[in-house]
Amino acid sequence: MNVAMKKIIGLLCLTFFAASTFxxxxxxxxxxxxxxxxxxxxxxxxxxxxxxxxSSRTISSxxxxxxxxxxxxxxxxxxxxxxxxxxxxxxEMWLYSPSTDRTIMISGHMLRQSVMxxxxxxxxxxxxxxxxxxxxxxxxGEETIEERVCYVVQLTAKVNDVAYETQKIWVDAxxxxxxxxxLYAKSGQLLKQVTLSDVKQVSSRWYxxxxxxxxxxxxxxxxxxxITHIEFDKPIQDHxxxxxxxKQ
Amino acid sequence: xFSFLWKGIIRDKSRSLLPVIVVAIGVFSVxxxxxxxxxxxxxxxxxxxxxxTGHLKVMTRAYNENRGxxxxxxxxxxxxxxxxxxxxxFPDVEWTPRISFGGLLDVPDDYGDTKAQGPAVGTxxxxxxxxxxxxxRIGLEKALVAGGMIQHPGEIIISDDFARAHNVSPGDxxxxxxxxxxxxxxxxxxxxxxxxxxxxSMLDRGAVILDIEDARLLLDMENAAGEIFGYLxxxxxxxxxxxxxxxxxxxxxxxxxxxxxxxMLRLEDQDLMFQTIALMDKIMIIMGIILIIAxxxxxxxxxxxxxxxxxxxxxxxxxxxxxxxxxYRTLLGESLLIxxxxxxxxTITGVALTLYLQKYGLDYSGIMDDVNMxxxxxxxxxxxxxxxxxxxxxxxxxxxxxxxxxxxxxYKRNTAMLFKxxx
Numbered sequence: 001m002n003v004a005m006k007k008i009i010g011l012l013c014l015t016f017f018a019a020s021t022f023x024x025x026x027x028x029x030x031x032x033x034x035x036x037x038x039x040x041x042x043x044x045x046x047x048x049x050x051x052x053x054x055s056s057r058t059i060s061s062x063x064x065x066x067x068x069x070x071x072x073x074x075x076x077x078x079x080x081x082x083x084x085x086x087x088x089x090x091x092e093m094w095l096y097s098p099s100t101d102r103t104i105m106i107s108g109h110m111l112r113q114s115v116m117x118x119x120x121x122x123x124x125x126x127x128x129x130x131x132x133x134x135x136x137x138x139x140x141g142e143e144t145i146e147e148r149v150c151y152v153v154q155l156t157a158k159v160n161d162v163a164y165e166t167q168k169i170w171v172d173a174x175x176x177x178x179x180x181x182x183l184y185a186k187s188g189q190l191l192k193q194v195t196l197s198d199v200k201q202v203s204s205r206w207y208x209x210x211x212x213x214x215x216x217x218x219x220x221x222x223x224x225x226x227i228t229h230i231e232f233d234k235p236i237q238d239h240x241x242x243x244x245x246x247k248q
Numbered sequence: 249x250f251s252f253l254w255k256g257i258i259r260d261k262s263r264s265l266l267p268v269i270v271v272a273i274g275v276f277s278v279x280x281x282x283x284x285x286x287x288x289x290x291x292x293x294x295x296x297x298x299x300x301t302g303h304l305k306v307m308t309r310a311y312n313e314n315r316g317x318x319x320x321x322x323x324x325x326x327x328x329x330x331x332x333x334x335x336x337x338f339p340d341v342e343w344t345p346r347i348s349f350g351g352l353l354d355v356p357d358d359y360g361d362t363k364a365q366g367p368a369v370g371t372x373x374x375x376x377x378x379x380x381x382x383x384x385r386i387g388l389e390k391a392l393v394a395g396g397m398i399q400h401p402g403e404i405i406i407s408d409d410f411a412r413a414h415n416v417s418p419g420d421x422x423x424x425x426x427x428x429x430x431x432x433x434x435x436x437x438x439x440x441x442x443x444x445x446x447x448x449s450m451l452d453r454g455a456v457i458l459d460i461e462d463a464r465l466l467l468d469m470e471n472a473a474g475e476i477f478g479y480l481x482x483x484x485x486x487x488x489x490x491x492x493x494x495x496x497x498x499x500x501x502x503x504x505x506x507x508x509x510x511x512m513l514r515l516e517d518q519d520l521m522f523q524t525i526a527l528m529d530k531i532m533i534i535m536g537i538i539l540i541i542a543x544x545x546x547x548x549x550x551x552x553x554x555x556x557x558x559x560x561x562x563x564x565x566x567x568x569x570x571x572x573x574x575x576y577r578t579l580l581g582e583s584l585l586i587x588x589x590x591x592x593x594x595t596i597t598g599v600a601l602t603l604y605l606q607k608y609g610l611d612y613s614g615i616m617d618d619v620n621m622x623x624x625x626x627x628x629x630x631x632x633x634x635x636x637x638x639x640x641x642x643x644x645x646x647x648x649x650x651x652x653x654x655x656x657x658x659y660k661r662n663t664a665m666l667f668k669x670x671x
Contacts, residue, residue, distance in 0.1 A: 050431055052321055053310065054508070057430055080432050080468070095425070097435035102423045104354045104435070105362040117321075117431015243361075 026137035026153050032176035033169075034130040036205045041066045041236050045229040050118045051221035059116055060228075068128035070241040081116070085246045088126050091161075096246035103246055112163075118223035119192065119215035123163040134159050135167065142173075145180055146197070149173045164191065175199060175206040190216050203232050253581050257589075263558070267550050267583070268590040271647055274543040275594025275639035276601075281535060282638045283602035283629035289528050290630050293485060293515065295448070298385050301518040302477030303485050304341065304493060306334070310507040311474065315518075318348035320429040320467055320474055324510060327473045338493050340481050344382055345473035347372040347463045351426025353406065353456060355414050364414035368406075368424065370456040372463030376401065385479070388444065388457070394418050395442030398459050404438035405457040408445035418442055424456070428468035436466045447626075478512075490514040536642055543646030544653075551583070551654025562658055576655050583651030584644065591643035598639055605629035 042065040049058045059081050063073040071088040075081040083098035093106045111122040131137075135155035143150050150170040157165050164183040172179050181194040192215055196208035207230060214222035239245060257264040297303055307315065310322040324330060327345050334343045349370045357363035373382040375398050383389060383397060393408050395418030404424070406416060416422065420440045428434045438458070446452055464470055478493070480486055497512040516522035555562070565575055609628040 052431060054321060055430065057432065059432075080428070080434070084433055095433070097423075097425075097433070100423050100435040100437045101360065102354065102356060102435060102437070103361055104352070104423065104425055105365070110352060114427075114431070116433060117427055 026139040026151075027132065029139070029151050029153055029171055029176065030131045030135070030137045030155070033171055033178060034132050036175075036177055036207060038068075038128075038130050039205075039232040041233055043229075043231045043234055043236065044227055047226045047228060048116065048118060048120075049224040049226070050116060051223070052117065053220065057117075064236050064240055065128060066236055066241065068130070071126070071128065072240050072245065073125075086125075087241065087243065087246055089241060091126075093122060093126060094243060094246060101247070103243060114215075119213040119218065119220075120223060120225075121163070124192075124213070127163060131155065134162055140168075143170060145170055145172075148175075148179060150179055172199070172206075177206045177208055179208075192216060202230055205232065249578070249581065250585075253578060253585055257582060257585055263554055263582075264586050264589075267547060267554075267586045267647060268593065270543065270546055270550065271587055271590025271643045272594040272597070274539060274546075274646065275591050275643040276598040277594075278536065278539050278639035278642060279595060279598025279635050280601055280629075282532065283598070283631065283635055284605065284627065285528065285532060286632060287606065287628045287630035289525070291628060293521070293525070294483075296519065296521065297479070297485060297515055298387075299448075301513075301515045301521065302475075303480045303490055303515050304478035304512055305518065306330070306476040306478070306497070306510050306512045307474065308508045309511045312511050312513070318350075318474055320347065320349060320469065321431065322508070323347070323429055323469060323472045323474045324476065325472050325508070327476060328471050330510060331476060334476065334478070334497075337497070338478070341493065342381070342479045343476055344374050344479075345460060345476050346374075347460060347467065347469060347472075347474045349426060349463060349467055351424055353410065353454075354423045354425060355416055356421065356423065364416075366410055366414060366454060368410070368454050368456045370424075370458060370463070372458045372460040374460045376459045376461065381479075385483070387446070391444045391446045392442045393445045395440065398441050398457070401459060401462055402438055403441035403459070403462075405442045405444050406440055407452050407455040408443050409452050410454055410456075411440075411443045416440060416443075424466065426466070428466075429472065430468055432468065434466055434468070436462075438462070485515060487514070487516065490516075536638070540642045540646050540649075543642065544649040547583075547647045547650025548653045549650075551579075551651045552657070555654050555657045562661065566661055572658050572661070575658050579651055579655040579658070580648065583647045587644045587647035590647070591640045594643060595636060595640050599631070599635060602629040602631055602635060606631050 042063070044063045044065070045060070046063070047058050047060045049056055057078065059078065060076045061073050062076060063071060065071045069090050071086075073086040075084045085096040087094045087096075093111065094103050095106055096103045106122060111126065113121060115122055115125055134157060136158045138154050138156075139151060140154050141152040143152055149172075151173055153169050153171055155167040155169065165186040166184040166188075168182040168184070169178045170180040171177070177196065177199050178194075179196050179199075181192075181196070182190055183192040183194070185191050192213060194214075195212045196210070197212075198210040199206050199208050201207075207227070209227045209230075211225045212222050213225065306324065308322055308324055311319060311324070314322065331343050331345065334341070349372070351368055351370070353366055353368040354362050355364040373386070375383055388397060388405070392405075394411070395405075398405060404422065406422070410416065418440050421437055422440060423435055423437050425433070425435050444455070444457065446455070458466070460473070464472065480489060491514060494512045494514050494517075497510075501509045501511070516525060562575060566572065605627070606629045609626040611626045
């Protein structure tokens with residue numbers, strides 16, 4: 001084997017090693033993001049401000065979530081929304097309306113509809129799985145956002161049942177929290193942009209307390225989601241995640 | 249000369265029968281096609297006006313920019329005042345508000361859980377409030393296949409497709425789930441008053457009908473409407489009158505830059521109707537020209553054959569001293585008489601069929617299931633005064649042209665050779 005051939009082989013090995021190292025780094029980054037964002041259980045009080053063309057509305061709610069399969073939300077205000085409840089069990093979702101005393105199942109394409117006229121869909125609200133479970137990651141660079149150095153990570157779906165085939169996320173290198181997300185369809189069309197800010201330490205994890213969702217296919221200023229209170233890993237009674245609790 | 253020509257036509261049917269038949273068929277075809285296309289156009293205009301465009305329509309400028317999506321968040325507010333203003337300024341026009349909306353229609357089981365569910369596309373009409381002809385305009389009573397009209401608040405009419413698919417009958421309760429004009433979730437229970445089938449797939453697919461006040465409660469649209477429809481007197485569309493009203497109304501807001509200020513459109517300004525109507529007019533003209541050309545060619549050929557058959561007759565007449573131009577004029581005279589007879593026959597049969605189709609129509613709903621066009625599936629012709637000349641005149645012109653061309657052969661006869669030909 002001559003010298004030139006040895007150099008080429010050496011270069012190929014180095015490239016392969018570097019690529020696999022970066023891939024491992026990207027996976028490690030996403031794993032640390034999951035450690036911050038995912039929990040065995042969450043109790044969240046939040047306010048969602050929807051900006052319409054004529055006016056803005058703020059809807060407050062309280063949610064209980066266990067893992068990525070059970071979630072219960074009750075809307076607390078304004079008056080029209082008060083008492084409306086949402087229950088998600090695995091891949092199914094139900095809505096309860098006190099004015100009609102009806103429990104309605106939402107499925108199929110309805111899950112892609114907007115929640116309360118916001119830039120979030122029911123699918124967006126239902127998605128609680130860890131990023132490492134549904135995406136494979138690759139590190140594509142570094143950028144600075146709001147004076148924070150961020151890893152830029154490309155996520156590609158490795159399962160079929162995802163709302164967004166690819167994502168690009170800017171992960172705060174110090175706190176391992178996404179500060180910006182771009183969500184793409186299978187065609188490559190950019191569908192939504194999310195800006196995350198007001199990152200606070202809650203228990204042993206970092207969590208963004210403010211998120212702004214923008215549906216790029218719609219006109220408007222987007223939807224702000226503000227978390228006013230959050231608790232992790234508290235025990236939640238199982239009876240909450242039942243259809244009977246919707247009517248209580 | 250008329251008497252001579254007439255006798256010639258009657259006694260020698262071989263020179264007249266075929267041209268009469270050809271002209272009659274041609275004239276009949278034009279009248280039938282004209283009446284049918286006119287009927288289809290009127291049908292399409294009227295159906296479109298009744299369901300989609302009105303003769304005139306008022307909406308906000310912002311709504312108009314996105315009107316295909318019927319965006320209720322951009323709807324007209326303060327419609328009570330606006331309608332009063334419209335009635336005062338244009339008292340001959342019937343003004344009525346409508347709201348379009350979409351969502352889910354959910355059918356409960358005995359425990360109140362979802363038994364069946366399907367998408368719903370709704371329109372709210374002003375049925376209960378006052379004296380207007382909305383129900384009659386959309387043919388609601390005729391379209392009912394079960395139950396009855398909306399008589400009280402809290403009642404809904406659903407499409408036959410939905411009722412059959414989900415086993416829903418009049419008297420059952422259903423829940424509508426959608427969004428208000430401000431984007432909030434909204435739910436409301438209704439009692440099914442009736443089940444309807446319009447026979448237009450675009451309307452029948454998941455259609456629901458509400459009274460407008462129920463829709464306003466459901467969608468948080470108090471004193472609001474997506475669109476205000478205007479209908480001219482006798483429900484007859486007059487493009488000039490519509491243009492006049494539209495110009496006058498829009499001049500009140502010409503300096504208003506607010507995206508929510510009202511804007512009025514005519515029927516032709518919406519949904520490519522102007523292009524469609526213009527296209528159909530051009531098609532009629534092209535059809536007429538093609539018919540004249542085609543008939544002329546056929547009758548020219550007939551004339552040439554006649555000329556060959558009457559070769560000896562023309563030779564004798566020339567030998568007897570008749571001038572060529574006189575023979576030519578008699579040929580043209582004959583053709584006018586033949587054309588007249590053929591055109592009269594064609595007009596009578598064409599008008600008869602047009603009247604029949606105007607009354608009974610042709611039902612082609614069976615092949616329209618997947619078609620998304622706002623058109624009544626029963627084609628009817630339309631009788632207008634123009635049917636009496638739309639075929640008659642081309643019929644006369646075509647036989648005149650055909651005979652004129654064929655008759656040129658007379659001028660090519662060489663009188664010096666006549667006696668030799670008689671040998």
